Amino acid sequence: MEVKEIKRSLLFSLELANRGKKKFLDELWEEYKKALQYFIDRGFAEEKLPTYEEVKNYPYQTWLSKRYLGATLVQAVEILKSVFQKKKRGKEVSKPEVKKVNLKLDKRFYRFEKGNNSFDFWFRLRDPEGQRWVSFPVKNYDYAKRYFDGWEMALDIELLMKRNGKWFLKLTFKKRVELKEKQPRGIDIGYRKLLALSDGQVFGREVKEIIEKRILPKKQGSKRFKKALHFLKTEINRILKQAIDGTFSPVLENLKNLKRGKRRKWSRLVNRRFNYWTYSYVLKRIKELCEVAGVQWRIVPAFNTSRSCPQCGYVDSANRDREWFHCIRCGYENDADVVGAVNILQRFGREPIVPYPAKPPFMENKCL
The missing domain is CATH 1.10.10 (Arc Repressor Mutant, subunit A)
Incomplete structure (x- = not known):
């Protein structure tokens, strides 16, 4: 069990203030x-x-x-x-x-107080010239309420102007959590299927279609393009919250430099597709969801997880044909991404410091 301090940042609009205060x-x-x-x-x-x-x-x-x-x-x-x-x-x-x-301002520059009228909070900022406090009304929202209830607010805050020149207040919350080891499951993060688990579950088949039908046809930088990107991010978060439910410890592969050496091998269309395959974001969100749920995650090397047979161990690129895996040595067949997840779990199990079996129960019988 690991004890860790985690932090989360939330934005609150300051647009309820009058024109003089925004000036x-x-x-x-x-x-x-x-x-x-x-x-x-x-x-x-x-x-x-x-x-x-x-x-x-x-x-x-x-x-x-x-x-x-x-x-x-x-x-x-x-x-x-x-x-x-x-x-x-x-x-x-x-x-x-x-x-x-x-x-970036610390406690000397601001006060953040509960409201006693129609506003939930008041953010008071010190005027550097008149040495007075300028008050800004702040509205709470449903997602943020749990952070005010069970988390501690950090002392440093940020004022940031974004989204068409509008002002926002960025508050950071912190909390100490215990990350517990639970029954591990391997997870393969992919493009055609966002997540494939070692127990056979698959999540996020719709992500590929969102990228190809909603994002790629849009002109980059346009309002519709940005709206489609926001929709993709929202869907990814929805899928991850469904999959990472705190009942198991995810085992993930450490994919780095995915595109290195591929620029000349991949077509222009494939390169564009992978521009929106947000592996790093998915990995980051899985870790954050594990922290909130109080479960530990593990990372293992990614070498040959998609080409190795989980039954006989034979490694060959010919074992995989797109989304299907067929071992040319022993004949074992399965969804290629699920096979990758099983291999990730087995690789984690072979580490001597981890007291888990080398193979999950449903893979105990090796081929003859």
Whole structure:
């Protein structure tokens, strides 16, 4: 059993505020962005991280307080650390240009309080010029309610402008959970079927059709294209919540560099299809669902899981013909993705540190 602290971030709209308060946010954002860019420019030019002395000697006339300037300094240092690490590894880097910046603020800058009227909460932000608190009404929503009830809110918040210039508040919640080992099941994540489990269950056959009929015909960047992408993400989440129910410990394969060396081998259409096969997102969501359910997950190497016979162990690319698996040595047949999931489970079972059998019960009898 593993004890882990998990975090989740949720967005809350600030659009219920009046025009004057939203104008205050716009002006704060512009001044904050200007200061952030200044500290990045100084650090990049001098090839060192800026210090608080830069705050004291800030050269521009500003209505930001020293506290706000200090917050921009901390954010600039985080950005520059990443840039300098890349440069240290020999990569070419250019000076970061601030465009869409989130305001990262700690407890000194805000208050978040329960409302006592028609609004669920009040977000109060310190005005750096007048030293007053500017109040913004916040509405709760059903999905967020459980986080306020059973989770602890982190001290740091983010103000972010997105979605056509509208303002949102990003709150982060944290919770300590116990991740328990349960009966393992192998999971093969695929394109034609989103999930195939080692017990034979299959989820998400409709994902392929969504990509090919809803997304590919749309013009990239159009409203309909973005709407189709949102629909795909929603469907993937729905399918994963149905499959990852907390009754077993998922065993997943570690797929990396899927497209390496394939650009010239795959057709243009196949490349476009795989652009929307969001393996990394699916893997991330499975882990998150396991954390919420309190179950452990495991990762195993992906080498030959789709070409190995789970009965006799014979490995050959000829064993698989698209979605069907037929071992050319022993004749074993099954859905190719289910075979991959069984092999993933068996690979996990062969690890000496794991007290599980090498094969699931329904695969005990080997072929003659």
